[in-house]
Amino acid sequence: MIGNYYGGEYYSSWILFVLPAMLFASYAQLKISSAFNKYSKVSSGTGYTGAQIARMILDRNGLHDVRVEQVGGKLTDHYDPRTKVVRLSSSIYGGNSIASMSVSAHEVGHAIQHAEGYFPLILRNNIAPIANIGSRLVWLFIFIGFAISPFFIELGIALFLAVVLFQIVTLPVEFNASSRALVQLENGIMERDKIKPAKDVLKAAALTYVAATLVAIGELLRLLALTSRRRD
Incomplete structure (x- = not known):
């Protein structure tokens, strides 16, 4: 079974479930x-x-x-709820472009979520430690499961x-932060003709979270396909 795991089944499942994502x-x-x-080359017109x-x-x-x-x-911008700090990369922190305004407002959107107790954000923060362990150790448990006991496969x-749950919950968190960002920018900060470009930046960023979710789901389906016979 382990040999088969490393053989064609391993690669065919990757092509089927993961490659499209x-x-x-x-x-x-x-x-x-x-x-x-x-x-990042277009001024926001705000002077800030x-x-x-x-x-x-x-x-x-x-x-x-x-x-x-x-x-x-680059693109390392994030909000840290543990220390209540909005961290902005150099080009965003000191820049005055439309991209700078969009990313900055988006990260502040997370701070507002945190202050309001936005449930998906709280849920994501609680899932994060388990998800970090899962992403690092899943294959170790799978290998042990093939060698010793299916229990470890189930655990992995x-x-x-x-x-996967972390990635799914991330979607409403990020979409909502972008919506909050646009509300703030439209409220006397950015001119109307700059709002659409700001939306374009935030929509493009949202695609990366959708992609990460699809990759995680694809990996899960591959795991289930590879281990189904060993777990039976």
Whole structure:
């Protein structure tokens, strides 16, 4: 069975379940890169940097205790609910482009979600530790299961289910943060003719989360296909 696992069945299941999702993920990455590169060169017309916009939106929503910090890397922007910090990459933090405004407002959207107790965000944060373990250890448990006992296969699949659930719950979290971002930008920050480009940036970013979810589901289906006979 282990030999068969490493043979044609392994690769055929990858082609069937994972490859289509990976191709879509590549397309999504091209879309976000294209949108970001395009609109990072177009001024937002606000005269503010991404960091200033983040601070402005936080303050207008009463989130004076949330800090805005600069972080290294590209597209590494995120909100950390543990420390209540919006971290923006250098080009977003100091930039005044449409892309900078869009990404900055999106991350602040997560801070607003956190402050309001937005349930999908709370659920995602609670699932995250298990999902991290599942993504790292799933194949170890599968290998042990083939060698020793189907129990470990079941355990590995259960852990990977947390990964899939995490990705699924991420979708409403990210979509909602983008909606909140647009509401804030439309409320006296960005001119009307700049809103559509901002939507384009946020829609392109949303595709990457959809792609990640499809990849996770594809991996789960592959796991189930590969281990079905061993678990019977």
